[in-house]
Amino acid sequence: MKLIDIEMVEPGQNLGKTIFSANGTVLLSEGVQLTVFMISTLKRLGVTMVYIDDPLYRDIPDEEVLSEETKRMVIKQMSESFDALRSGKEFNTKAISKSVDQMLDDVLQNQNVLVQLSDIRTEDNKMYIHAMNVCMMATLVGVNMGLNMIQLKELAIGALLHDIGKLGATEKDEGRHHHAWRGFELLKMKREYSLLSAHVAFQHHECVDGTGQPRGIGGDEIHLYAKIVAVANIYDNLLTDLSEGRPILPHEALERLHAMSGTALDHQVLVEFMRIVSVYPNGISVRLSSNRTGIVVGQHRGLPGRPIVRVIDKEGDEAVGAVEIDLAQHTTLFIDAVLS
Structure with missing residues (x-):
């Protein structure tokens, strides 16, 4: 899943993470295909960011402390x-x-x-x-x-x-x-x-x-x-x-x-x-100091500021390859900006 601004969400995209109502029931379930009405409702409810299901990032571990x-x-x-x-x-x-x-x-x-x-x-x-x-x-x-x-x-x-x-x-x-x-x-x-x-x-x-x-x-x-x-x-x-x-x-x-x-x-x-907080959560878009952009896909318990970033190479709109850059190993690289 990928975290994006609600203004960037398009009808037909699938929700990547369940949204709860105020009484603990499910407002929108993970995987639901978003419609114009749903997107408008989320905006009206004050939602600013949402997780979207993206085939390129479906294998990102959804690590949560609470079930x-x-x-x-x-x-x-x-x-x-x-x-x-x-x-x-x-x-x-x-x-x-x-x-x-x-x-x-x-x-x-x-x-x-x-x-x-x-x-x-x-x-x-x-x-x-x-x-x-x-x-x-x-x-x-x-x-x-x-x-x-x-x-x-x-x-x-x-x-x-x-x-x-x-x-x-x-x-x-x-x-x-x-x-x-x-x-x-x-x-x-x-x-x-x-x-x-x-x-x-x-x-x-x-x-x-x-x-x-x-x-x-x-x-x-x-x-x-x-x-x-x-x-x-x-x-x-x-x-x-x-x-x-x-x-x-x-x-x-x-x-x-x-x-x-x-x-x-x-x-x-x-x-x-x-020591307990992820500095760059999974699913967030970042730009590296090498000027390449990618999505955070993994964490290190002892090094929360040095996550694993997946960079997708594209030709036009088509993905032609992917490489994962572990910032714990590539010590000369760093996150230059968060894009989400």
Whole structure:
């Protein structure tokens, strides 16, 4: 599959990756032939990039930390929980806990897979996909930092529900009205959850230099779980930042995280985070320093910035040959630009 701008999608092309609705059901299935109506609907829903099935890249490994079944479960449970809270009801803590257990199973089974946040977001599902991504990335960092299973469960629950206080809050609210404080007040009442999970919601907008919200605490006053979630939260938010007219790409987001090291973000946590994320995800188009263009088709766990790139030689519109360039082996070559 190949990642392209929604504006470049043409009717008749096949979708390369399933798109979920806000309640966890399938909006469009992988392999469906896209029509003018479908493309227009995706644009209306706020989709900016999609994966397209391309015969030249069908063998690209679709490596995911979370299974499709787990993603459906998590999105469904998050949707139902937030709907319950909007209606003034209690959310199902046991169902959320079950979803977290399934996520932990997937993370532990696939802990050597580099994170590639490839799920397509719409205006309806983006809140739930964000929560799922932050939870998954935070848990992977926790595994790398040697947390035990009890700690991982505490971290994962806090990460999944870190934005629960946003319901009824605004971006301008501060102090006890800030969504982090509101989330803490809600979660600390849930006896099924550790108080440390509630502190993830409470502290994930605090900065290590003491300039954050809602209390302006810093350094060791911020719990490790919250420091981990802070990095994952900012990274995922950067990937959906449209302030520059397009989504921020992973390598750009990682550069911005680097700039926050020691001020907004904990340096050691950031080092561990860099080890779990794919800088150039599979399916993305790149231009090499040799001026050849290609598609990223493979990753190296220890060298996330040196992927494998497939370059297709063409005569006119016809492919006449392909070569895979492993940047871990070709040390004088580098990625000059991302084209997707």
